[in-house]
Amino acid sequence: MLNLGSRLHSKGFSIVIAHTQFNHSNPSGFPCFTFASVPDCLPKAVLTSGDPAAVVVSLNTSCGGPLCQVLSDMMAEDGATESKISCVIYDMLMHCAEAAAHYMKLPSMALRTSRLVASALSWFSPNCLGYKRKVIFSGKDRSLKDPVPGAYPLSCKDLPLFPGDIELMMQLSGRANSLKTSSAVLWNTVDCLEKQLSDKLQKQYQVPLSSLGPLHKVAPASPTRMLEEETDCLLWLDKQADNSVIYVSLGSLALMEAGEFAQMAWGLANSGQPFSWVVQPGSVGGSEWVELLPEGFQEATRETGCVVRWAPQKDALAHHAAGGFWTHGGWNSTLVSVSEGVPMICRPCFGNQNVNARYLCYVRRVGFELEGDLDQTEVEQAVRRLMMDEEGEEMRRRAAAFKDQIELSIREGGSSHTAMEELVNLIISL
Numbered sequence: 001m002l003n004l005g006s007r008l009h010s011k012g013f014s015i016v017i018a019h020t021q022f023n024h025s026n027p028s029g030f031p032c033f034t035f036a037s038v039p040d041c042l043p044k045a046v047l048t049s050g051d052p053a054a055v056v057v058s059l060n061t062s063c064g065g066p067l068c069q070v071l072s073d074m075m076a077e078d079g080a081t082e083s084k085i086s087c088v089i090y091d092m093l094m095h096c097a098e099a100a101a102h103y104m105k106l107p108s109m110a111l112r113t114s115r116l117v118a119s120a121l122s123w124f125s126p127n128c129l130g131y132k133r134k135v136i137f138s139g140k141d142r143s144l145k146d147p148v149p150g151a152y153p154l155s156c157k158d159l160p161l162f163p164g165d166i167e168l169m170m171q172l173s174g175r176a177n178s179l180k181t182s183s184a185v186l187w188n189t190v191d192c193l194e195k196q197l198s199d200k201l202q203k204q205y206q207v208p209l210s211s212l213g214p215l216h217k218v219a220p221a222s223p224t225r226m227l228e229e230e231t232d233c234l235l236w237l238d239k240q241a242d243n244s245v246i247y248v249s250l251g252s253l254a255l256m257e258a259g260e261f262a263q264m265a266w267g268l269a270n271s272g273q274p275f276s277w278v279v280q281p282g283s284v285g286g287s288e289w290v291e292l293l294p295e296g297f298q299e300a301t302r303e304t305g306c307v308v309r310w311a312p313q314k315d316a317l318a319h320h321a322a323g324g325f326w327t328h329g330g331w332n333s334t335l336v337s338v339s340e341g342v343p344m345i346c347r348p349c350f351g352n353q354n355v356n357a358r359y360l361c362y363v364r365r366v367g368f369e370l371e372g373d374l375d376q377t378e379v380e381q382a383v384r385r386l387m388m389d390e391e392g393e394e395m396r397r398r399a400a401a402f403k404d405q406i407e408l409s410i411r412e413g414g415s416s417h418t419a420m421e422e423l424v425n426l427i428i429s430l
Contacts, residue, residue, distance in 0.1 A: 267379020
């Protein structure tokens with residue numbers, strides 16, 4: 001959302017970010033934006049439930065009225081007699097914003113930050129999640145590996161599923177796709193990755209579907225992270241050879257047990273490959289940061305490893321030394337990696353990450369999946385497979401080809417560039 005705001009700001013629009021108190025960025029990092037806080041009044045029981053669907057449903061229930069008030073205050077600012085708000089662009093899961101914009105007689109558009117196929121599953125295979133739920137509760141592991149009819153190359157285990165109330169998540173997914181008054185659906189994707197599916201999905205929506213991505217590539221240079229980044233790893237990367245480093249980051253939400261953490265550490269060390277490893281504080285059970293790294297690990301990797309709390313991922317993957325990426329398979333990370341021509345080891349955790357990993361590994365063939373319990377020998381072999389074997393080199397060549405296609409898409413005349421120009425014109429015309 002911040003990247004899209006930056007791009008629209010460069011086109012002459014003023015940007016106001018309406019955010020909840022539950023999750024918000026530091027306004028000082030975004031001087032060109034105005035930030036408006038929306039009271040969310042989330043019950044403590046919901047916040048501590050560990051159920052993301054319950055949190056989002058509660059946000060939608062409580063934020064509609066306060067958001068209307070924010071919009072009303074903006075419209076009345078400086079005694080204006082007419083609205084100066086061109087459009088309300090909202091995250092698709094925050095469907096209360098669509099209702100609030102409609103109530104205030106304002107145009108709206110939905111931004112979808114996942115890949116197209118994740119939404120297509122709810123259109124073309126409406127019983128998929130229900131089927132997965134049935135399989136899980138029946139305890140039939142073999143059925144989890146069975147293919148999903150009409151959804152190649154996915155197996156049942158790949159279908160998006162979040163922790164918490166499954167029925168509630170299914171209802172939320174259906175509500176997010178049920179647009180009533182919005183003028184367009186904006187997607188952080190690119191035609192060279194999902195054009196065929198985009199055409200198919202467009203028939204299901206009654207409004208334009210625009211592939212604008214990768215948004216991190218089209219946005220002007222600006223801070224778009226809410227977490228403090230450490231740039232020392234970039235200085236370390238400067239000292240490494242081309243395509244020699246595997247960058248390791250499992251995202252901002254994934255958690256890891258201490259034993260798995262130790263196996264991962266020794267696997268990286270024993271591979272002999274240079275690595276830059278992002279370990280977010282609190283992501284390893286029983287520790288604040290890296291206290292549970294096995295004894296002798298730091299000494300063994302003093303020349304080959306760089307461990308940081310958080311890194312400027314776009315810069316790290318764009319660095320000449322980056323030759324591979326061990327990722328959780330989140331869509332933002334996937335887009336950054338493919339945009340820079342970097343192949344991947346995928347270890348999905350939840351949600352759409354399994355879908356992303358399956359397509360990356362079996363359709364685009366720019367990575368492979370590391371499944372099951374982590375074992376240091378398997379980790380070592382996986383890193384060597386990606387970084388040293390001919391198979392990894394072939395993946396690197398395919399990823400480089402996608403990088404070239406994405407570069408063409410964001411240049412003048414390219415699909416994403418054209419879609420952004422059409423979006424600007426559409427907003428002006430509303």
